[in-house]
Amino acid sequence: MTATPFPVSEIVAARRPHRKDAARNYDALLDAAREAFAEHGADASLEDIARRAGVGIGTLYRNFPTRRDLFETVYADEVSALCAAALELADREPWEALTAWLDRFAGYMVTKRAVREALNGESDIFQTCRESMYAAGGPLLERAQRVGAARTDMDFGDLLRLVAGITATNFEDDAQRDRVLAIALDGVRAGR
Template sequence: MPAKRKQAAPRKPRSDAQRNRERILDVARKAFSRSGANASLDHIAREAGVGPGTLYRHFPTREELLEAVDRSGMEKLAAAAQKLAAELPPAEALRAWLLLFVDSMAAKQLIAPALKQLVGDPTKVFAASYNRIWEAIRVLVQRAIESGDIRDDLDPVDLLRALVGVAS
């Protein structure tokens, strides 16, 4: 019986590859905001300081790039909630995060037409990212309730829906 080979854990991307990916996403976010779904991928690669091959290795299709742009924004927003919760009192952390959320929604409005054109119904595609956002607001609201800073009947989902409505 042949010996079983251990499967190696997935390797973490090299730091330069991670930096390239982040630069591509930052440039792509601006390009899709400016030019919509037809933003030039060659221009995005050039502005990010990478070759087209590097862009396509990270994001084989325009749709995957746009999805990654949106997902990256949501991941940063979720991570900010954790950071703020660790650094600030509950009410201040919640307030700071809500301001970041409104800014994020305003920026998302700029890429929304491209998302709709390329992806169709983005709600299915981005469900995992949105789940992280729901969890982030739930934790921040719960901390503020427990500290006595806000009423205990505030529903985090209602709060987010109200903010999305304001930002739209």
Template sequence: MTSTPLPTTRPARADAARNYDLLVAAGREAFAEHGTDASLEEIARRAGVGIGTLYRRFPNRTALLEAVYVDEIQSVCNRAYGFADELGPYDALAAWLRSFVDYSVSKKSLAGELTVALGKDSEFFTACKTNVRDAGELLLEAAKADGSVRPELQLMDILRLVGGITMGRDMSREQAGRLLEIVLAGLRA
């Protein structure tokens, strides 16, 4: 299955790619610890590069947030394909939904900040959603084909349920996990 090109790309030149990866990793850590208002100077320091290098690659905070978000979305999609290769159809779908909930619970502020900056219907979010949908459809269709889930299920319905679980302001990972298990039980054929 081919994925839609994501809206940010890693540079090809080796030194630029290394700095990009270092900045995205440092950004992910800093945003997780301090929220989306984390200091860009601190992110550059964590990455071991100067602030000029950060601004050459990411001209503003939103550009860095986009890169971190895309990296995370790509990871969500990659997990779907990995689960499809390693597990049976239902187990692959369930494992992916569990990882999706865990990701969503921990990344609310990042998505919220980008939604404000770009708009929920932006090309950026459309490309990200397309990739997630393609990965999820692969798993759902395999589970339908082997009869382990109900045939009338639609991925967008499942993702809306999962999204509803993660929208709670004070939702813990544990509570989100319990709620997801209720949803998973309802998917069974």
């Protein structure tokens, strides 16, 4: 939906129907699916998704013949938006830009965890998503490393996993999550 220079954005656009009503249904289905996946995880009911979207089950299956198609498209859509966010941070201070993006990244993790679980790393789309993601966020880490704000014995993949794991956890309150995330990022910041 969100246009970016990253290949992943085309995946969603390619599927979107041209006719007006069809496009509206397509969007509604993606929204409903995102919500349902966040709520019920990988095995949310497809009929429930159609219901949420205010659309017949047949329409869901026409747009997304298999469960996997729906998962992939939702996932690609999320990643696409995340890539767009990285571009808007180019002018901030290196460390601040990095943590701001990681915040945004954290927001997408709930849905992503469900989808990842379902796709189980066996999808072609993953490669594309990974590449776009690294292309968008990787430079933020490298910039921070170059100015000595982040340790250099780790890569972008490590950082994503670190943040992903922590944000996927349930905390007593937001304050605790922020505190714990800060502790972990102290580990990233500290030179070695």
